[in-house]
Amino acid sequence: xxxxxxxxxxxxxxxxxxxxxxxxxxxxxxxxxxxxxxxxxxxxxxxxxxxxxxxxxxxxxxxxxxxxxxxxxxxxxxxxxxxxxxxxxxxxxxxxxxxxxxxxxxxxxxxxxxxxxxxxxxxxxxxxxxxxxxxxxxxxxxxxxxxxxxxxxxxxxxxxxxxxxxxxxxxxxxxxxxxxxxxxxxxxxxxxxxxxxxxxxxxxxxxxxxxxxxxxxxxxxxxxxxxxxxxxxxxxxxxxxxxxxxxxxxxxxxxxxxxxxxxxxxxxxxxxxxxxxxxxxxxxxxxxxxxxxxxx
Numbered sequence: 001x002x003x004x005x006x007x008x009x010x011x012x013x014x015x016x017x018x019x020x021x022x023x024x025x026x027x028x029x030x031x032x033x034x035x036x037x038x039x040x041x042x043x044x045x046x047x048x049x050x051x052x053x054x055x056x057x058x059x060x061x062x063x064x065x066x067x068x069x070x071x072x073x074x075x076x077x078x079x080x081x082x083x084x085x086x087x088x089x090x091x092x093x094x095x096x097x098x099x100x101x102x103x104x105x106x107x108x109x110x111x112x113x114x115x116x117x118x119x120x121x122x123x124x125x126x127x128x129x130x131x132x133x134x135x136x137x138x139x140x141x142x143x144x145x146x147x148x149x150x151x152x153x154x155x156x157x158x159x160x161x162x163x164x165x166x167x168x169x170x171x172x173x174x175x176x177x178x179x180x181x182x183x184x185x186x187x188x189x190x191x192x193x194x195x196x197x198x199x200x201x202x203x204x205x206x207x208x209x210x211x212x213x214x215x216x217x218x219x220x221x222x223x224x225x226x227x228x229x230x231x232x233x234x235x236x237x238x239x240x241x242x243x244x245x246x247x248x249x250x251x252x253x254x255x256x257x258x259x260x261x262x263x264x265x266x267x268x269x270x271x272x273x274x275x276x277x278x279x280x281x282x283x284x285x286x287x288x289x290x291x292x293x294x295x296x
Contacts, residue, residue: 007048011040014055017134018062024129025066027087027114030288035065056140063130064144070122084219086209086280087114089264091254092246093292094178109133111248111266111278115207116166120159127152128159170250171269177251180269181244185253188232188239196229201275204228211282228277238262245292254291261286 018039022032039062051057089111117125123145130136130144142152171177180199187195206222208231222228242253247266255262264286268276280286 004044007043008040010048010054011043011058014058017055018058021059021062021129021134022066023088023090024109024114024117024133025063025125026069027118029088029090029290031069035062035069038065056136059130059134059136060140060144063126063136063141067122067126067144070125074122082219083221084207084209085115085118086207086266086278087111087118088285088289089247089252089266089278089280091264091289091291094174094244094246094251109248110170110250110268112166112170112268112276113163114248115278116163119166120162123147124155124159124162127155128163131156132160169270170275171271174246174251176272177267177269178244180272180274181251181253181267184232184274185239185242185244188236191233191236193229193233196232197225199273200225200228201270201273204273204275204277206231206277206279208279209282211284261289261291264289 015036018036019032022035023029026032026035039058042061042065043058048054117129120128126145127138127141130141131138138149138152138156142149145152145155147155171180183199184196186192187199202225203223204225206220206228208220208222210219220231222231238255238257241255241257241262242265243256245252245254247254247264250266250268252264252266254264263279263281265280266278267274
């Protein structure tokens with residue numbers, strides 16, 4: 001095995017971590033893979049023998065790559081993301097024993113948090129993701145954002161306050177999440193409007209991201225239990241096609257018709273009721289998701 005192959009093997013040991021960082025930074029699985037590949041190219045162009053902590057070096061490099069991608073994205077975008085945007089979900093089987101698929105758990109983070117991260121400035125997002133989620137020291141983050149360690153600490157602090165204020169404290173027990181989703185699905189199948197309302201928080205928010213090609217009217221933001229229940233009643237004919245899965249770190253549904261995903265729904269459950277629902281129905285983005293074979 002030559003030096004390039006040895007270096008590639010060492011890089012692969014860190015790929016899961018790098019992909020996790022990039023996904024949290026970018027909210028796009030395809031862009032995260034691009035960032036990881038760019039990190040490999042940068043590694044292949046330096047003398048790896050002079051790198052004393054390869055994992056730390058790679059993490060800061062992928063962070064810098066993602067920061068550049070975020071800044072470029074912001075410069076290109078004429079309008080900010082609207083309230084119906086749903087980040088790419090990571091979908092797994094609810095019961096997963098496949099070691100290869102277990103790597104995806106490193107990528108999983110709640111959709112509610114991902115939506116909040118999308119509202120942060122690129123430098124704030126980098127400081128929060130690297131420090132709060134991956135324990136990278138501020139001294140290592142500061143050169144990436146061209147600020148002092150103290151200023152970088154302030155970036156992360158501002159981001160942390162935004163996250164605490166916007167991302168709800170969700171139910172973490174998958175069994176209890178499943179009970180709530182089972183009740184939601186049973187009410188949908190039965191067409192029981194009041195039962196649907198009962199499983200929804202009075203201030204529940206529904207985001208439906210149908211993509212640019214579908215037109216603005218297809219995407220929607222709906223507030224309140226009764227309004228969201230009305231939407232569920234309109235689409236209850238699709239309930240028999242819903243298959244329970246892990247959507248990021250929570251129980252959700254994938255609607256599969258004739259072997260193709262029509263939508264992915266994630267939820268946030270707090271105190272036994274659904275507080276937020278996120279539906280990705282963009283055909284182009286759904287086609288790029290890696291779904292477990294068992295859901296096909």
